[in-house]
Amino acid sequence: MKKKVGNRIVELRTKKGWNQSDLARECGKDRQAIEKLENGKVNPTIYSLYEIAKALKVDFYQLLKF
Amino acid sequence: MKKKVGNRIVELRTKKGWNQSDLARECGKDRQAIEKLENGKVNPTIYSLYEIAKALKVDFYQLLKF
Structure with a gap:
């Protein structure tokens, strides 16, 4: 599941x-x-994902849509 | 932002x-x-939200759609 979020970040990045x-x-x-996040090595908090989403200029929930 | 996720959990629950x-x-x-999550007192990890979504039988990303 962490890996899926990581893959989604790679995709959007x-x-x-x-x-x-x-x-x-x-x-x-x-x-x-970022490397750890993308490789699913950490269990990110939602705030951490929120910062990523903001940087990528995507809606927050899109990082979890897979 | 944590509070928004909390409100969303209350709504779905x-x-x-x-x-x-x-x-x-x-x-x-x-x-x-659950109380802390709902009141936005914690910065939940995505795995924690994943468990909540599973219990509520909603798609994961719906907890972050607000």
Whole structure:
């Protein structure tokens, strides 16, 4: 389930042509945090996902729609 | 934002005619945990929300659709 969220982030990030560092910069996280999220290595809080969604300019719930 | 998720849980729970104890039992949490979630007192992880969604028999992303 964490992996599915991670895949969704990768999908939305690459759609924008961003690499992990671009996304990290946009949401004020470090690249390692993004890498862990994308690989499903962490169980993110909703606030953390909210920041990602904001950076990606997508509606929050879209990160969980899979 | 946590409060919005909490309100959404209240909305979906009461629609089923459940009280907090009913929901707690269905998802294997204690009632205090549900109370905190509903009042936006905690920043839940996505896994925690996933368990709530499963208990409420709604799609995961619906908890974040507000």
